[in-house]
Amino acid sequence: MNLLHLRYAVEISKTKSISKAAENLFMGQPNLSRAIKELEESLGIVIFERSSRGIIVTAAGEEFLQYARRILNQVDEMESLYRDGQRNRQKFSACVPRASYIAEAFVEVASQIDLQQPAEFYYKETNPMHTIDNVCSGDYNIGIVRYQETFAQYFSQTFADKNLEYRPIVTFSYLLLVSERSPLAKKENISGDDLHDYIEVLHGDPYVPSFSATDAKRTSNDDFSDKHIHVFERSSQFTLLDANPNTYMWVSPIPKKLLDAYHLVQRPAFGAMEYTDVLIYRKDYQLTPFDETFLAALRKKRAQLF
Numbered sequence: 001m002n003l004l005h006l007r008y009a010v011e012i013s014k015t016k017s018i019s020k021a022a023e024n025l026f027m028g029q030p031n032l033s034r035a036i037k038e039l040e041e042s043l044g045i046v047i048f049e050r051s052s053r054g055i056i057v058t059a060a061g062e063e064f065l066q067y068a069r070r071i072l073n074q075v076d077e078m079e080s081l082y083r084d085g086q087r088n089r090q091k092f093s094a095c096v097p098r099a100s101y102i103a104e105a106f107v108e109v110a111s112q113i114d115l116q117q118p119a120e121f122y123y124k125e126t127n128p129m130h131t132i133d134n135v136c137s138g139d140y141n142i143g144i145v146r147y148q149e150t151f152a153q154y155f156s157q158t159f160a161d162k163n164l165e166y167r168p169i170v171t172f173s174y175l176l177l178v179s180e181r182s183p184l185a186k187k188e189n190i191s192g193d194d195l196h197d198y199i200e201v202l203h204g205d206p207y208v209p210s211f212s213a214t215d216a217k218r219t220s221n222d223d224f225s226d227k228h229i230h231v232f233e234r235s236s237q238f239t240l241l242d243a244n245p246n247t248y249m250w251v252s253p254i255p256k257k258l259l260d261a262y263h264l265v266q267r268p269a270f271g272a273m274e275y276t277d278v279l280i281y282r283k284d285y286q287l288t289p290f291d292e293t294f295l296a297a298l299r300k301k302r303a304q305l306f
Contacts, residue, residue, distance in 0.1 A: 003075065004035075005035055007072060008039070009068055012032075066163065091290070093122040093123075095139075095142075096123070097128075098233075102144060105294055109121075109290055122140065125233070125234070127203075132159075135164065136162050143280045149276060155278070159278075164281065164283065165282070170302050173268070174252065175250070175251055177264055179263060182265075184198070187267070195225050198225055199244070199247045200227065201228075201240055201248070202229065203230070241262065
């Protein structure tokens with residue numbers, strides 16, 4: 001077994017295809033298949049199984065790949081550490097849900113960058129399972145997973161199975177976000193019936209892929225409306241809400257300066273679902289000063305908003 005074999009296995013797990021992995025690795029498919037077979041024989045396990053749906057990672061293979069990704073990440077980090085005298089490079093990476101209070105915490109962390117030293121900061125907004133995958137693979141050091149309280153046990157088990165540390169940040173009920181010109185902005189008690197004639201703005205990838213379609217349906221409030229606009233980043237959603245008083249969105253609490261900037265108001269509503277935001281990171285990962293600064297900023301935002 002060598003580092004090349006590890007890279008081969010990790011690339012196959014990413015692409016779920018021997019042929020695609022071989023193409024990405026600039027090698028022949030027979031040579032890649034032979035290398036993986038030699039790797040499996042040396043380890044005494046089966047890493048990949050073929051099926052009509054393509055390549056499937058076995059349970060033993062998943063465990064092996066977690067170690068392989070960590071080793072490769074450590075090698076890459078070591079090479080980067082000593083390359084071009086960049087040992088003091090400042091680093092931060094977080095994979096999170098789309099939430100304004102989390103984005104503001106990241107802004108505070110980014111403001112601490114020392115302009116005299118190299119820096120690489122990464123901030124990605126996506127859905128829960130993509131966050132878990134990105135943290136497990138080492139592509140991101142920390143993540144925040146948002147889930148409906150109904151699925152708390154599922155996620156706790158997932159974190160344990162994937163060897164992740166996790167800390168609850170906050171539990172809250174969603175609020176309705178609407179234009180200050182919307183009739184909903186003036187209602188004292190908003191019900192599901194009040195939303196039927198309005199358009200819901202939704203994040204484009206909110207669902208957990210491993211849930212059934214029925215369970216995925218339960219993770220949203222979209223029973224209240226049959227009209228939806230799907231967006232993939234936060235600035236366009238605020239513009240939509242501001243421009244169209246017939247739209248609404250379910251959100252975690254939003255800072256006042258953003259509400260004022262986009263002429264929006266947030267209102268409680270009957271039937272709003274309860275969610276929890278949870279910090280996750282690998283058990284072999286040590287939180288950095290930038291991570292701690294980020295967590296301190298999250299705690300401050302939590303105290304201000306929730």
